[in-house]
Amino acid sequence: DAKTTQPPSMDCAEGRAANLPCNHSTISGNEYVYWYRQIHSQGPQYIIHGLKNNETNEMASLIITEDRKSSTLILPHATLRDTAVYYCIVRVALGFQKLVFGTGTRLLVSP
Amino acid sequence: NAGVTQTPKFQVLKTGQSMTLQCAQDMNHNSMYWYRQDPGMGLRLIYYSASEGTTDKGEVPNGYNVSRLNKREFSLRLESAAPSQTSVYFCASRASGSSYNEQFFGPGTRLTVL
Numbered sequence: 001d002a003k004t005t006q007p008p009s010m011d012c013a014e015g016r017a018a019n020l021p022c023n024h025s026t027i028s029g030n031e032y033v034y035w036y037r038q039i040h041s042q043g044p045q046y047i048i049h050g051l052k053n054n055e056t057n058e059m060a061s062l063i064i065t066e067d068r069k070s071s072t073l074i075l076p077h078a079t080l081r082d083t084a085v086y087y088c089i090v091r092v093a094l095g096f097q098k099l100v101f102g103t104g105t106r107l108l109v110s111p
Numbered sequence: 112n113a114g115v116t117q118t119p120k121f122q123v124l125k126t127g128q129s130m131t132l133q134c135a136q137d138m139n140h141n142s143m144y145w146y147r148q149d150p151g152m153g154l155r156l157i158y159y160s161a162s163e164g165t166t167d168k169g170e171v172p173n174g175y176n177v178s179r180l181n182k183r184e185f186s187l188r189l190e191s192a193a194p195s196q197t198s199v200y201f202c203a204s205r206a207s208g209s210s211y212n213e214q215f216f217g218p219g220t221r222l223t224v225l
Contacts, residue, residue: 043115043201043216044154087153098144098169099214101153 004088009106012082018075020105022088025069030092033064034099035073037084044087044101047073078109112137115217117202123223124192132187132220134202141207143185144169144214145177147198154201160185162207192224 005023012018024033035047048055048062050071055062061074075082087104118133136143141162146154146169156169158177166177174196176188185204189196199221203214 041199041219043203043219044214045216046213049213098156098159099154101146101155103151103153 004090004102006086006088006102006105008103009108012075012078012107012109014080014109014111015077018078018082018107018109020073020075020086020088020107021070022073023070024088024090027068027090028092031090032092033062033068033071034089034091035060035062036087036089036099036101038087038104039081039084047086078107080109080111083107083109114138115202115204115215117200117217117220119220120218121221123225124189125225126193128192128224129188129190130192131189132200132202132222133184134186134217135184136202136204136215137183138204138206138215139182140204140215141182142205143179144203144205145175145185145187146201146203147171147196148201148219149198157187157200189222192222194224196222197224198222 032049032051034049036044038044048060050062050064064071085104085106087101115136144159145157148154155171157175160166160179163182178186199219201219202217205214
């Protein structure tokens with residue numbers, strides 16, 4: 001499995017965009033990038049995933065570089081409820097999957 | 112739909128006691144997982160079940176056993192609890208045949224072993 005590197009913590013002002021980076025320089029061609037988040041004391045929650053094209057859903061946008069060695073999760077208008085630990089995970093899509101969680105990025109959204 | 116439910120929410124055990132953590136999902140998912148999360152750490156996989164009737168070890172299986180009772184339920188048993196097993200335990204499930212890897216997590220069981 002490709003390893004990922006994320007900054008341990010980030011701050012963001014409420015209402016501004018939060019841009020969370022992830023490096024995955026050893027990613028293979030058939031591996032997807034997944035993002036989950038964990039709000040304090042709760043179970044992780046799926047956010048978004050992508051292979052090579054940029055993706056957007058109601059929660060966030062995912063920008064993957066052309067060489068696929070890094071990606072950025074964008075929360076366009078961060079709210080206080082977005083304060084959480086964000087995990088970037090790289091895995092193949094098909095077949096049985098075991099997610100491997102690192103320590104993630106702790107995002108603090110402040111008023 | 113309740114999603115993934117876990118019982119109990121909190122538990123305190125003495126060293127050497129045994130207990131079973133229960134997990135159930137109502138989404139007709141084939142795959143189920145047990146993770147543990149220690150303070151300040153990411154989640155680590157204990158055991159998983161790819162489908163009803165099968166179970167396999169994850170990263171940290173020592174000291175645990177599991178039972179996939181049926182498609183809905185996947186239990187985790189601590190036969191002789193140790194303080195090192197103090198942690199938050201999360202159960203998750205996933206639909207097989209899914210084109211992506213969205214796992215749905217329960218609210219967790221907070222276990223303290225004295």
